[in-house]
Amino acid sequence: MQNETTKIALLVAIATLIFLLVPVFLILYIRSYNRHKKNHFLEKQNMQQKFESEMLQTRVEVQDQTMQSIATELHDNVGQLLSLTTLTLNSVNVNDEEKARKKIDNSLALVNKSIKELRELAKLLHGEQLVESGIGHAIDQEINWLNKAGTYELKVNNHLVDLQITSPDKDLIILRLLQEIINNIIKHAQAKQIHIDTYLEKNKLHLKVADNGIGFDPNEMKMKKSGMGLNSIYKRIEMINGKLVLNSAPGEGTSISIEIPYP
Incomplete structure (x- = not known):
């Protein structure tokens, strides 16, 4: 009888221990889950911030590259065309009508070419819009720019x-x-x-x-x-x-x- 009582007491003690430990483990599990969830959220947030930072840097670099290209084109191409136009017009002799007409026609051709070049530069100023219209067009623009260097x-x-x-x-x-x-x-x-x-x-x-x-x-x-x-x-x-x-x-x-x- 005493053995039976001992066994029952032991079972009750084990059951009580389990009953007490289960909530503890449950609380620990919930805390661990919430901690992992929070860390995962912070990690995703950090990755998103890094991505946004990298995108901002990329936009700045693309714009900087565009500005460099525009500066080079203005100096090496449009500037030379306009200088040549000025020289041609300054050399016009109004007393020689035939030569004057030829030089004026040449000057008009140079001005038209300058306008065409400036329109190309205007496209570059809208570089991000070009990307938004498709990566193929943006790549084409970059290749055309490289091709112009000859x-x-x-x-x-x-x-x-x-x-x-x-x-x-x-x-x-x-x-x-x-x-x-x-x-x-x-x-x-x-x-x-x-x-x-x-x-x-x-x-x-x-x-x-x-x-x-x-x-x-x-x-x-x-x-x-x-x-x-x-x-x-x-x-x-x-x-x-x-x-x-x-x-x-x-x-x-x-x-x-x-x-x-x-x-």
Whole structure:
């Protein structure tokens, strides 16, 4: 009988202990869950802030690149055209009607060309609107700008011009990536030829840029960490869940292939 009483008391004690511990574990679980939930929310909030900060920086860089292009064009092209117009008009001899007419006609042609160039500059001033109208058009504008320099032999296959879908944030980053790659070619590659291919395949946007320049050792650049802005390029591609394949070697040129989920 005493054993039975002992067993019952033990069962009651165990049951009581379980009854007391269950709420404790439940409270601890709820607190742990809320803590993880809060940390997850803060992490998402932090990621969103970083993304917004990066987007702001990208917009500033695109605008800065646009302003540099406009300044160069005003100085090297429009400025020269207007100076030549002034010289031509100043040399007009009203007493020689035939030569005067020719010089005035030449001056009008120069003025019309200047107006055309200024219209192109006006398009650049609306760079973000250009991106919003489609990444294909934005890439076209950048390529046209590169082509105007007359320094490179360009081979371009841009299959994004008629793209019906857009992703403004990604488009802005893609445009900036192209600008950075082209700037690297201009500053470092000593290239004569540039090939640019863009297309959309299976919900992935592909951007490929290759040059026949002096090339470099990618492993060496990674060790330097700051070489040629590659860190910035990799960071932006990672931000939009993209992939980058870089192939280069000294004396063998460089090719960069970017793949980005799109839109």
